[in-house]
Amino acid sequence: xxxxxxxxxxxxxxxxxxxxxxxxxxxxxxxxxxxxxxxxxxxxxxxxxxxxxxxxxxxxxxxxxxxxxxxxxxxxxxx
Amino acid sequence: xxxxxxxxxxxxxxxxxxxxxxxxxxxxxxxxxxxxxxxxxxxxxxxxxxxxxxxxxxxxxxxxxxxxxxxxxxxxxxxxxxxxxxxxxxxxxxxxxxxxxxxxxxxxxxxxxxxxxxxxxxxxxxxxxxxxxxxxxxxxxxxxxxxxxxxxxxxxxxxxxxxxxxxxxxxxxxxxxxxxxxxxxxxxxxxxxxxxxxxxxxxxxxxxxxxxxxxxxxxxxxxxxxxxxxxxxxxxxxxxxxxxxxxxxxxxxxxxxxxxxxxxxxxxxxxxxxxxxxxxxxxxxxxxxxxxxxxxxxxxxxxxxxxxxxxxxxxxxxxxxxxxxxxxxxxxxxxxxxxxxxxxxxxxxxxxxxxxxxxxxxxxxxxxxxxxxxxxxxxxx
Numbered sequence: 173x174x175x176x177x178x179x180x181x182x183x184x185x186x187x188x189x190x191x192x193x194x195x196x197x198x199x200x201x202x203x204x205x206x207x208x209x210x211x212x213x214x215x216x217x218x219x220x221x222x223x224x225x226x227x228x229x230x231x232x233x234x235x236x237x238x239x240x241x242x243x244x245x246x247x248x249x250x251x
Numbered sequence: 252x253x254x255x256x257x258x259x260x261x262x263x264x265x266x267x268x269x270x271x272x273x274x275x276x277x278x279x280x281x282x283x284x285x286x287x288x289x290x291x292x293x294x295x296x297x298x299x300x301x302x303x304x305x306x307x308x309x310x311x312x313x314x315x316x317x318x319x320x321x322x323x324x325x326x327x328x329x330x331x332x333x334x335x336x337x338x339x340x341x342x343x344x345x346x347x348x349x350x351x352x353x354x355x356x357x358x359x360x361x362x363x364x365x366x367x368x369x370x371x372x373x374x375x376x377x378x379x380x381x382x383x384x385x386x387x388x389x390x391x392x393x394x395x396x397x398x399x400x401x402x403x404x405x406x407x408x409x410x411x412x413x414x415x416x417x418x419x420x421x422x423x424x425x426x427x428x429x430x431x432x433x434x435x436x437x438x439x440x441x442x443x444x445x446x447x448x449x450x451x452x453x454x455x456x457x458x459x460x461x462x463x464x465x466x467x468x469x470x471x472x473x474x475x476x477x478x479x480x481x482x483x484x485x486x487x488x489x490x491x492x493x494x495x496x497x498x499x500x501x502x503x504x505x506x507x508x509x510x511x512x513x514x515x516x517x518x519x520x521x522x523x524x525x526x527x528x529x530x531x532x533x534x535x536x537x538x539x540x541x542x543x544x545x546x547x548x549x550x551x552x553x554x555x556x557x558x559x560x561x562x563x564x565x566x567x568x569x570x571x572x573x574x575x576x577x578x579x580x581x582x583x584x585x586x587x588x589x590x591x592x593x594x595x596x597x598x599x600x601x602x603x604x605x606x607x608x609x610x611x612x613x614x615x616x617x618x619x620x621x622x623x624x625x626x627x628x629x630x631x632x
Contacts, residue, residue, distance in 0.1 A: 183391055184399040186352040199354035219402040245399055
C-alpha cells in the first residue's frame with residue numbers, strides 16, 4: 173500500500189472550473205461521467221476558501237484542456 | 252426587538268459557538284426565558300444585551316457538558332465578546348450564508364432562516380415547496396459549512412467584489428421570487444435585507460444600486476395588476492398608484508451610487524428603472540441597456556435592449572436584434588415582444604403564431620393573460 177485516505181461525503185464537495193477566465197464554484201461533485209478522475213492533489217489548508225483558491229490556480233495552468241476540479245475534504249478521525 | 256436584533260445576536264453566537272445549530276438553540280432558550288421573565292421583572296435596559304448574556308451562559312453550559320464527554324471540545328469559545336464587533340458578526344453571517352460553494356437554493360433558504368428570521372414553514376410557504384425540502388436544504392447547508400470548512404469571516408478586499416456579487420445575487424433572487432409571483436413577504440424581506448446590508452457595508456456602489464433597483468421596482472407593485480389579476484404594462488399603469496417615497500429613495504440612492512464611479516449591473520438596472528419612473532425616455536433607456544450589455548451579455552438583457560431599440564429606432568431594428576438572440580425559444584417574453592414587433596410591421600399571421608407561443612409558455616395566470624389581452628387587436632385582422 174502506498175497512499176490512501178477516506179473522503180468526506182459528497183455533499184461536502186465543490187466543483188471549480190473557469191468560465192471565460194472567471195472562477196465558477198458549484199455545489200456538489202463533478203457530474204461529468206466520462207473521464208471522471210484524471211489525477212488528484214492533497215493540500216493542507218485551513219478552510220475551503222484556501223482550497224478553492226489553489227484549485228482555481230490549477231485550473232488556470234490547465235487552460236488547454238478545460239480542467240474541472242472537485243474540492244473535497246479528507247475525513248479526519250478523532251482519537 | 253425580536254426581528255431587528257435577532258439576527259445580530261445570532262451572528263455573534265455563531266462566532267462564539269462555531270456552530271449554527273447550537274447558536275440557534277441557545278438563542279431560542281434565551282427568548283423563552285425572556286418571555287417568562289420580562290412580563291413580571293420588567294423590560295431590561297438593554298434587551299439585546301440581556302438576551303446575549305443569557306444565551307452565552309447557556310452556550311457555556313452546553314460546552315461544559317460536551318467537554319466532560321470529550322476533552323477535545325473544551326476550548327471552543329475563543330473570542331472575547333465586545334459590542335463593537337456586532338456589525339462585523341452580522342457581515343460574517345451573511346457572507347457565510349451566501350458563500351458561493353453552497354447551492355443557490357441553500358444560500359436563499361439559509362439567508363432567510365438566519366438573517367430574515369423566517370421559520371422553515373414560512374420559507375416553504377413563500378416558495379410553494381414542501382417543508383421537508385426547505386428543512387433539508389438548511390440542514391445540508393449547515394452540514395457543508397462545518398464539514399467542508401466554510402470560514403466564518405468577512406472576505407478581504409481582494410475577494411470582496413466577487414463574494415459581494417454572489418451575495419447580491421441571492422438577495423435579488425429572493426426579491427424576484429417574491430415580486431414575480433405576487434408573494435409580498437419575500438419581496439419586502441429582500442428589501443429589508445438589502446437596506447440592512449447597506450448600513451453594515453456602506454459606500455458600496457452595487458449594494459446601493461441593488462437596493463435602489465428593488466425600491467424602484469417595488470414602487471409599482473400596486474399598479475401592475477388589474478383587479479382580475481392580469482398584468483398591466485408600464486405604459487398603461489395608473490401612475491398615481493406608484494409609491495412616491497420608494498421612487499424618491501431609489502433615485503437618490505442610484506444617483507449617489509453612480510457618483511462613486513464603480514459602475515455595475517445593478518446600478519444600471521436601477522438607473523433604467525429610475526428613468527421609467529420619471530418619464531420613459533427610450534433613447535436614454537436604450538443607451539443604458541447597451542452599457543448593461545457590457546457587464547451582462549445574456550439573452551434576457553439582449554431582449555430588453557432590443558425592446559428599447561424598437562421604441563427608440565424602429566420596429567424593424569428591434570426585430571432584427573430580437574431574431575439574432577439565441578436560447579430564448581422557451582421564454583415567453585421573447586415571443587410576446589416578437590409578436591408585438593411583427594404586429595406593428597403589419598405581419599399579422601406571424602404575429603398571431605408568436606402570440607400563441609407566448610401564451611402557451613407563460614408560467615403564471617397574470618402573465619398568460621397579458622399576451623391574450625394584447626392579442627385581441629390582431630384577431631380582428
